[in-house]
Amino acid sequence: MRAWFFSENAYHLLPDPKEYDSIRVKLPNRYYDPKIGADLYHRFIDEWKIAEDLGLEIMVNEHHQTATNLNPSAAVVMGALARDTRKARLLILGNPIANRREPVRVAEEMAMVDVYSRGRLECGFVRGVPYEISAGNHRPTRMQERFWEAHDLIVKAWTSHDGPFNWEGKYFHHRQVNIWPRPYQEPHPPIWITALSPASAREVGERGYVAACFLTGFEGTKTVFGSYRSRRDELKLPTAALDRFAYAALVYVGETDEEGYAGARKLMWYLESNKVPPQFTSPPGYHPTASTVNAMKGTNPGIFKMFQNPALGPLMDAGLVFAGNPDSVYRQIMKMYEHVGGFGHLLIMGQAGFLDHDETVKGMQMFVREVYPRLKELV
Amino acid sequence: MANDRPGWLNVHGVTLEILERGQGRPILWLHGEDGLDPAAPFLDLLAAHGRLVAPSHPGFGHSPDANNIDTVDDLAYLYLDLLAERNLRDVIVIGSSLGGWIAAEMAVKSSERMGGLVLVAPLGIKIGDRETRDIPDIFALPPDEVTRLQYRDPARAALDHAKLSDDQLTVIARNREATALYAWEPYFHNPKLKRWLHRISVPTLLLWGADDRFVTAAYYGAAYRGAIPGARFETIDGAGHFPHIEEPRAFAERVRGFLAERKA
Numbered sequence: 001m002r003a004w005f006f007s008e009n010a011y012h013l014l015p016d017p018k019e020y021d022s023i024r025v026k027l028p029n030r031y032y033d034p035k036i037g038a039d040l041y042h043r044f045i046d047e048w049k050i051a052e053d054l055g056l057e058i059m060v061n062e063h064h065q066t067a068t069n070l071n072p073s074a075a076v077v078m079g080a081l082a083r084d085t086r087k088a089r090l091l092i093l094g095n096p097i098a099n100r101r102e103p104v105r106v107a108e109e110m111a112m113v114d115v116y117s118r119g120r121l122e123c124g125f126v127r128g129v130p131y132e133i134s135a136g137n138h139r140p141t142r143m144q145e146r147f148w149e150a151h152d153l154i155v156k157a158w159t160s161h162d163g164p165f166n167w168e169g170k171y172f173h174h175r176q177v178n179i180w181p182r183p184y185q186e187p188h189p190p191i192w193i194t195a196l197s198p199a200s201a202r203e204v205g206e207r208g209y210v211a212a213c214f215l216t217g218f219e220g221t222k223t224v225f226g227s228y229r230s231r232r233d234e235l236k237l238p239t240a241a242l243d244r245f246a247y248a249a250l251v252y253v254g255e256t257d258e259e260g261y262a263g264a265r266k267l268m269w270y271l272e273s274n275k276v277p278p279q280f281t282s283p284p285g286y287h288p289t290a291s292t293v294n295a296m297k298g299t300n301p302g303i304f305k306m307f308q309n310p311a312l313g314p315l316m317d318a319g320l321v322f323a324g325n326p327d328s329v330y331r332q333i334m335k336m337y338e339h340v341g342g343f344g345h346l347l348i349m350g351q352a353g354f355l356d357h358d359e360t361v362k363g364m365q366m367f368v369r370e371v372y373p374r375l376k377e378l379v
Numbered sequence: 380m381a382n383d384r385p386g387w388l389n390v391h392g393v394t395l396e397i398l399e400r401g402q403g404r405p406i407l408w409l410h411g412e413d414g415l416d417p418a419a420p421f422l423d424l425l426a427a428h429g430r431l432v433a434p435s436h437p438g439f440g441h442s443p444d445a446n447n448i449d450t451v452d453d454l455a456y457l458y459l460d461l462l463a464e465r466n467l468r469d470v471i472v473i474g475s476s477l478g479g480w481i482a483a484e485m486a487v488k489s490s491e492r493m494g495g496l497v498l499v500a501p502l503g504i505k506i507g508d509r510e511t512r513d514i515p516d517i518f519a520l521p522p523d524e525v526t527r528l529q530y531r532d533p534a535r536a537a538l539d540h541a542k543l544s545d546d547q548l549t550v551i552a553r554n555r556e557a558t559a560l561y562a563w564e565p566y567f568h569n570p571k572l573k574r575w576l577h578r579i580s581v582p583t584l585l586l587w588g589a590d591d592r593f594v595t596a597a598y599y600g601a602a603y604r605g606a607i608p609g610a611r612f613e614t615i616d617g618a619g620h621f622p623h624i625e626e627p628r629a630f631a632e633r634v635r636g637f638l639a640e641r642k643a
Contacts, residue, residue: 025519026519134518134519137564138563138564139559139560139563139564140559140563141556141559141560141563142449142560277521278521278522279518279519279520279521279522280519283518283559284518284552284555284556284558284559285555285556285559285560289549289552289553289556290549292552292555292556293545293548293549293552296540296548296551296552297540297541297548
């Protein structure tokens with residue numbers, strides 16, 4: 001198993017939650033101090049470099065109009081990391097291509113990072129969380145169709161080397177596509193896609209990309225990975241290797257369980273501070289109609305309720321947080337691993353909120369020294 | 380009430396749930412973002428004056444999504460096709476809000492089969508400058524605030540989800556999804572429509588709830604009136620953005636008056 005260090009680059013110095021009704025979309029940026037923000041950017045880039053020195057891979061994501069994540073352009077921060085690192089694989093998970101107006105521009109940015117890093121880019125595509133809809137002004141309906149058209153255009157742009165091709169699709173129009181640079185890796189950087197539902201897992205499985213699950217817990221993850229595998233069986237495609245599956249959790253390893261829990265409680269800032277009103281969590285058409293109906297009836301599965309009132313015990317029981325001393329964390333990861341049929345990538349959300357630099361680094365060091373060697377044996 | 384339950388209609392490959400009641404001169408009712416509730420009292424009141432034809436737009440109610448229909452422009456052509464396929468003439472086309480926008484787009488394209496047009500607080504035009512939000516953003520406002528803006532008496536619109544069937548809840552969810560499909564961007568308008576409204580050559584009545592806080596008669600209504608030559612403008616007291624729901628009798632009476640003036 002490979003482990004990836006991931007940080008949302010949050011701006012954690014928020015006003016009293018009573019002062020605002022949403023941390024996403026509409027929290028005024030007067031609450032953001034660019035001088036503090038600059039220090040934070042440099043700190044987080046330093047932490048990614050430390051992750052590389054320790055032998056971890058690097059993961060970056062992007063969100064928009066939110067204090068929970070100050071990377072509205074994953075390509076920009078990854079451009080800096082491509083120059084500042086030498087050996088780590090560089091995962092962007094991912095580019096919200098259903099919300100980007102110009103897929104060709106995404107193809108260019110990703111090719112640039114790939115060349116800059118001499119072929120270390122792993123390129124993720126995500127649909128984006130519902131709060132991204134208003135920030136991008138993009139229609140929440142028929143997003144899958146738009147997503148896959150953007151994907152098709154990007155892959156074609158990466159793999160066409162004989163001059164311009166024409167694209168007049170349903171959503172995107174480019175009559176002269178001919179990107180410079182082309183990607184460093186042949187035929188193109190490995191593709192990852194976040195899959196949170198069985199339907200999207202089937203699409204990802206058909207194409208053999210890496211499917212990543214974020215905080216989906218035991219049952220959600222099992223369903224998604226299972227759909228990926230069964231779709232490949234249906235199509236009589238080769239069985240997917242473990243490296244086709246990734247799971248993201250909040251992870252903190254301490255010397256004792258108590259120290260691990262204390263670190264994890266600080267990581268939970270990400271869930272606790274995620275105050276978002278319903279008009280931004282459920283834009284019409286984003287969720288399947290049946291889940292909207294369940295939400296109206298108040299019968300959505302417990303995992304949704306857990307996000308509304310996060311507590312460490314239930315989050316650990318559900319497999320969203322791995323925390324404690326090294327043996328405890330190893331056991332928790334293996335329990336998830338066994339339950340979902342195995343996975344080859346652990347995406348470690350290892351910094352959030354008030355977890356300071358020293359604590360962040362200590363959590364990484366403890367993981368690398370005490371847990372990672374045992375996980376690396378799983379191939 | 381004859382033909383009380385909705386039936387099905389196919390227009391050039393597009394399947395529509397459709398409600399038809401009454402006899403006489405054809406009246407095409409184009410619902411707004413609130414969808415079509417077969418039990419709404421105004422439907423029978425309208426059907427007393429003619430043959431009411433009321434489809435649910437693709438994606439609304441129980442009408443299936445149609446793959447290649449995703450703009451109001453598409454809906455306007457779809458309903459012009461419906462009038463042609465049925466060979467209807469001298470039709471009174473009535474639309475509310477989103478439906479008013481569809482009706483206006485139809486009339487701009489062709490009023491050949493229309494005898495008159497009734498636009499009930501129609502959306503669809505851009506009035507102010509680029510930083511003026513002419514129409515409140517229903518997708519960014521708390522749901523209660525949207526209701527407060529759209530109804531004179533918001534309590535009337537309050538729904539107890541626990542008392543509704545799965546089918547009713549599904550229709551509510553689908554209506555919101557379909558509204559987003561047609562009206563997300565540009566937001567509830569066609570940037571070019573105002574430019575072409577002068578082409579509307581059939582008698583036109585603009586009806587507005589006097590207490591419409593969503594798009595006011597004084598601002599949005601006045602702009603529509605100024606853009607359609609000879610359009611008559613009337614307000615309905617005691618009603619917000621959906622006067623046919625809040626004041627169905629007064630609403631039907633205004634339509635009856637308009638019909639009486641243009642007896643075929």
